[in-house]
Structures are given as structure tokens and as C-alpha cells.
Amino acid sequence: MAKDDIFSKVPDIGYSEPNDFKDPSGFASLIEARRSCRVYTDEKVPEDVVRTCLSQALLAPNSSNLQSWQFYWARTPEVKSKIVEACLSQPAAKTAQELIVAVAHPEMWRTTRLLNLEAFKEESNLKVPQSALDYYEKLVPLAYNQGPLGIFGLIKRPILFFRGLSKVTPRGPVSRADMRVWANKSTALACQQLMLAFRAQGYDTCPMEGFDETLVAKAIKMPSKSEVCMIISVGKRDAKGIYGPRKRFDEKLFIHEV
Amino acid sequence: MAKDDIFSKVPDIGYSEPNDFKDPSGFASLIEARRSCRVYTDEKVPEDVVRTCLSQALLAPNSSNLQSWQFYWARTPEVKSKIVEACLSQPAAKTAQELIVAVAHPEMWRTTRLLNLEAFKEESNLKVPQSALDYYEKLVPLAYNQGPLGIFGLIKRPILFFRGLSKVTPRGPVSRADMRVWANKSTALACQQLMLAFRAQGYDTCPMEGFDETLVAKAIKMPSKSEVCMIISVGKRDAKGIYGPRKRFDEKLFIHEV
Numbered sequence: 001m002a003k004d005d006i007f008s009k010v011p012d013i014g015y016s017e018p019n020d021f022k023d024p025s026g027f028a029s030l031i032e033a034r035r036s037c038r039v040y041t042d043e044k045v046p047e048d049v050v051r052t053c054l055s056q057a058l059l060a061p062n063s064s065n066l067q068s069w070q071f072y073w074a075r076t077p078e079v080k081s082k083i084v085e086a087c088l089s090q091p092a093a094k095t096a097q098e099l100i101v102a103v104a105h106p107e108m109w110r111t112t113r114l115l116n117l118e119a120f121k122e123e124s125n126l127k128v129p130q131s132a133l134d135y136y137e138k139l140v141p142l143a144y145n146q147g148p149l150g151i152f153g154l155i156k157r158p159i160l161f162f163r164g165l166s167k168v169t170p171r172g173p174v175s176r177a178d179m180r181v182w183a184n185k186s187t188a189l190a191c192q193q194l195m196l197a198f199r200a201q202g203y204d205t206c207p208m209e210g211f212d213e214t215l216v217a218k219a220i221k222m223p224s225k226s227e228v229c230m231i232i233s234v235g236k237r238d239a240k241g242i243y244g245p246r247k248r249f250d251e252k253l254f255i256h257e258v
Numbered sequence: 259m260a261k262d263d264i265f266s267k268v269p270d271i272g273y274s275e276p277n278d279f280k281d282p283s284g285f286a287s288l289i290e291a292r293r294s295c296r297v298y299t300d301e302k303v304p305e306d307v308v309r310t311c312l313s314q315a316l317l318a319p320n321s322s323n324l325q326s327w328q329f330y331w332a333r334t335p336e337v338k339s340k341i342v343e344a345c346l347s348q349p350a351a352k353t354a355q356e357l358i359v360a361v362a363h364p365e366m367w368r369t370t371r372l373l374n375l376e377a378f379k380e381e382s383n384l385k386v387p388q389s390a391l392d393y394y395e396k397l398v399p400l401a402y403n404q405g406p407l408g409i410f411g412l413i414k415r416p417i418l419f420f421r422g423l424s425k426v427t428p429r430g431p432v433s434r435a436d437m438r439v440w441a442n443k444s445t446a447l448a449c450q451q452l453m454l455a456f457r458a459q460g461y462d463t464c465p466m467e468g469f470d471e472t473l474v475a476k477a478i479k480m481p482s483k484s485e486v487c488m489i490i491s492v493g494k495r496d497a498k499g500i501y502g503p504r505k506r507f508d509e510k511l512f513i514h515e516v
Contacts, residue, residue, distance in 0.1 A: 007346045007468070010297050010498055017500040020460070021291035026284045027458030028314070031451065033279035036319050039268050054513050056286070058506055060450060061294050061465050065505055067512065075515045088265045088426055112507065119505045126502055168346055168470045177435035182467075184439050185487060188446035189465075192318060193289065196454065200285030202278070207319050207447075209440075210265070212426045220516045229443060240268055242275040244384055247323055247377045248316055249370065254325065255312050257333045258478045 011129040030199060035242045037204035040095045040235025049201045050098055050234070057194035062186035064140065065116055066109040069187040069229075071194075072101040072220040082219035083211075087231060092206040096233030101216060102191050104183035105226040106144075106176070113140045143173065150176045180227065187229040194232060204237040269387040288457055293500045295462035298353040298493025307459045308356055308492070315452035320444035322398065323374055324367040327445040327487075329452075330359040330478040340477035341469075345489060350464040354491030359474060360449050362441035363484040364402075364434070371398045401431065408434045438485065445487040452490060462495040 054071055062068065074080045080099055087093035113136045120128045120136075146153040153174040163169045172178045195205040208231045216228050312329055320326065332338045338357055345351035371394045378386045378394075404411040411432040421427045430436045453463040466489045474486050 007348045010349050011501065012498070013501055015500065015502050016497045017293060017503075018495075018497070019291040019293075021287050021457065022460035023284055023288065024310075024459050026281055027288065027455060029279050030281065030285065031314055031317050031455075033277040034317075034319075035275060035277075052282075055509060056289055058509065058512055059289050059292075059504065061292075061453065063467050067507070070512050070514065072514045072516050079516050085426055088428075090265045091268050111511065115507045116505060119507075123502060128502070132501075164470065164472060168343055168473060170346075170468050171471045177438065180435065180439050181442050184443050185446045185467075188443045189450040192447040192450035193454075195319065196451075197285060197289075199279065201282050202280035209321050209443075210428050212422065213429045214422060215426065220514070237276075239274045239276070240270070242273065243269065243390075244271055244273050244381060244386070245275075246317065247374060249325070249373045249377075251313060251316065253369065254316055254328050256328065256330045256478070258330050258337050 011132070012127060013129070014125070014127050030196060034196060034199040035204070035246065036092075036206045037235070037237045037241040038090070038092045038206060038243055039238040039241040040097060040204070040233070041238050043097070043236040045097045045203055045234055049198075049203065053194055053197035053201060054100070056197040057190040060186075060190040060193040062189060063182060064135075066112045066140070066144075067186070068105050068108040068183035069190050070103040070105050070108075070226065072103060072222070074099040074101070074220070079219050083216060083231065086212045086215035086219065087208055088210060090208070090210070092208060092233050093231070095235065095238070096206075097235035098233070100194070100232045100234065101220050102187055102194075102229045102232060103222055103226050104180070104187040104229040105223065106179035106183040107225050108183070109140055109144045144179065146173070146176055146179060153178070184227075184229050191230055191232060198234055203234055204241065206233045207231070208233065269390070270385060271387070272383070272385050288454060292454060292457040293462070293504065294350075294464045295493070295495045295499040296348070296350045296464060296501055297496040297499040298355060298462070298491070299496050301355070301494040303355045303461055303492055307456075307461065311452055311455035311459060312358070314455040315448040318444075318448040318451040320447060321440060322393075324370045324398070324402075325444070326363050326366040326441035327448050328361040328363050328366075328484065330361060330480070332357040332359070332478070337477050341474060341489065344470045344473035344477065345466055346468060346470075348466070348468070350466060350491050351489070353493065353496070354464075355493035356491070358452070358490045358492065359478050360445055360452075360487045360490060361480055361484050362438070362445040362487040363481065364437035364441040365483050366441070367398055367402045402437065404431070404434055404437060411436070442485075442487050449488055449490060456492055461492055462499065464491045465489070466491065
């Protein structure tokens, strides 16, 4: 069965990509250097640095390569000041050199599933299994289309429940809330890559979630059915930019060996 | 007003943390090396590598430092095989040396807001502003407690709506769905840090979302009111581990200058 094929068997694609990159101490320094910065200096961030970091963010892993993310980079003083205001004029926004609004877009799969199919066609040198094509052609719409008012999800719920009584069954997404979670997850993966990218370029960032989403949506002309995941400010850290040592608690609360 | 203070003014904490880390080419190599790996070799991942990477994941930024994440590291063959089964026995799980279940926990703020308050008390050498203490004492419960059946959120919604007509007003979280999104965002930030940490140690990962959540929850004894964000498998990439070149589409779809 095609469906079992892609999930349970290793396909013979005719592709290999060895990579022996290793740099534990460099990475430790990178993540040690990344702190959420609340006050920036007047130093500008070069345009090409922002472009590089945004491009690098898009290399993050994401759900089924459906890339449910969008990044709105504020370029005009008008848009910037609207976002600063929406962020309650907090110093992390007000003193920022650059502001990037990361948007989670639960409907991106409609576009990106087709782009994935096109990309497969261009890989004529590889043996792309039919099951991979079927995945984007048939399974993706079945899984992610929740229908008007989420009605398809409501229909799927009992079907998956009863199937799940006897068979291993993925349970979601079966609601618009699930789709929000789904899109935000991938977007957040890219956001972390973005923040580390800036730190690797010598710049600091602050991810912000406290903002008036209605005002932000207007400022960036956010597409309908999408939502702001977080706003990331960028700049060089001011001497007062870090509000104290990093606070982490007993790891036993967060890491469980089972 | 204390509330305005923490948001709009730069506090004089008496702390500075300069850091001049910069390594653009190292980071470019790191993210180039990170590919989602679907087949692993038999080579073990040393226990201390896993511990280091999990600790590093916990250094990711997160919403209000409330650390709404948990990581369940499968240590026994029994738990591992249950997770593999729940992941539809896909090679990325079946051939993995290690499996880590990343859990988003929307209720963690109840514990971590208190830990933040305690940590402030221990920083007697710093001038922690009263507004920061007020934030964790008063604002966090007000913002994140949705009440039984989400009723507090329902009450908050019209209040925030009407306030938003004349004042800049953060609109959420006002539902259990919002809290799910909230917790998953922070967890995903840590997941990306975790995957890059493993790559920096010379190991590959695959984030998986296609699984039977009911079976995973049972296998790891997941606490109630939490949910699986993603399952991350770890190991050394097999020659057949990468299913083709990375597919990214026209950046204009994802990066918007506004």
C-alpha cells in the first residue's frame, strides 16, 4: 500500500548527503551569547545581515515541509512606529534597529503542497517514490483541510477515535485550534533559527509576545486566517540591555527520563 | 504606575553582560549540516551528549521565562518500542538511537512564576524593580489563568475588546486554545535549539509530528493538560538517511518587506 510505503520503508532514492560538521564549543558559545535583549544601541544592522538571517531562518525544519511561516520585516518609519506602539512601546521594541513580525499561517499548506509536488518533478535524477507524491496529492489535503467552520475536523474526530481503538492512529489536526498550534510550531522553529542567526552575526534579539495583535495585523497588512507568532526585535545590545543573569531552574522539572 | 514601569522604562538593575561572540560562517555550516534524518546507523549516542543537548535546549528563550516545556527522554527498550509503534514505525523512529518527546505544558506557569519570584529574591545584589515582582505575582496569573472550562478567558474577551477600542491592548491569551499555542511556541523554540545542539555534537535529528498521541501519552505517562509538541529522534545519519536535497521555495512567499 502506498501509504504504508512512505511511512514504514526506507525508499531507495539514489541520494546521499554526508556531513561531518561538529563544533560543540562554538555552539555552546553561540547559545551562551544569545540573551533576550531589552535595550539596543544606535548602531544600525546592515541590510544584508538581515537578509542573510531571514534566509537562514527559512532553512529550519518544519511540518511536512509545508513551511507555514511568514516573516514581515518593517522597513518604513511608519510601520515601525505602529509596531512599537502595538508592543506597548517597550524598550525592546522602541530602541530596536529592526523589527520582524513572525506570522504563523495555517493555510500555507494549500500553496506549499503544490510547490513540493513541482519540486519533486524537477528532481528527475532521483527515484522519488510514488508514495511521496501521494502524500502531497492526497494525504496533506485530507489531514489539513478542516473545512468551513472546521466541519471536516468534526467529522474526522469520531473516525480517528474509533480507528484508534484498534490501530495506531495519528489523532490530529482535527480543528482550527489544532491548525493554529501546527502552524505556530513550525514558525517558532524558524524563529529560534533566526535569533541564533543574528547572534552568530554579532547582533542581539528579543522575542516579544506582549502586543496588541489587532494593531500589528493592520500595520503589516497580515493576511486573513493567519496570526502573529512573535515579534523579534534586532540590534546591538546596550550596556543596560540584559535584565540580569539567565534564570533557569532545577532541570528535573523539565527533563524526565522514562 | 508599576505596570507601565516594567513595560515602558529601562530599569536601572545594576547588571551588564557584554558579549562579542560572532561566527557567521560557523553558523552557516551548522544549519547547512542540519537536515531531517530518516534513517540512522547503529552507532550509539553517548549519554553525556544527550544530557548536554537537553540542558542546552533549556537555554532557549521562552515566553516570560515561564518555561512551558518538558522533555521526556526514552531510556528503556519498552518505552522506546511503544514510541516507535506510536510513530507508525517510520524509519526515523525505528532506526533512532534516542527518542525525545517534547511536551508543551500550558500549566507550567503555575510553578515557574513562583520560581522566578524566588530567583529574584536570591539576586539581592541587583536592583530588581518592584514592577518585575508585580509582573509574576499579579499579571501572570491574570493573563494565563483561563479558569475552569476556560471561563475566565470568556470574561476577559469583551473586556479586552472594549479596552482595545481606545487603548493599545494585548488581546490574548483568552482561551485554552490560546494557551496551547502559547506553550507550544516556547517548546518549539527549545526544540530547534535541541536539534542544532545535536548537530553541533555531530549527530542528526528528525522532528516528527505524525504519531498516535494517545499511545505516546501513555508510554511516557504524560501529565494531564499537556500535549506532545513533537518527537525528536537522534542518531548518526545513514547513507540513505536524507531523502533528497533540501526543498525551499521562492523567498518572496515567506519574506515580506512592509
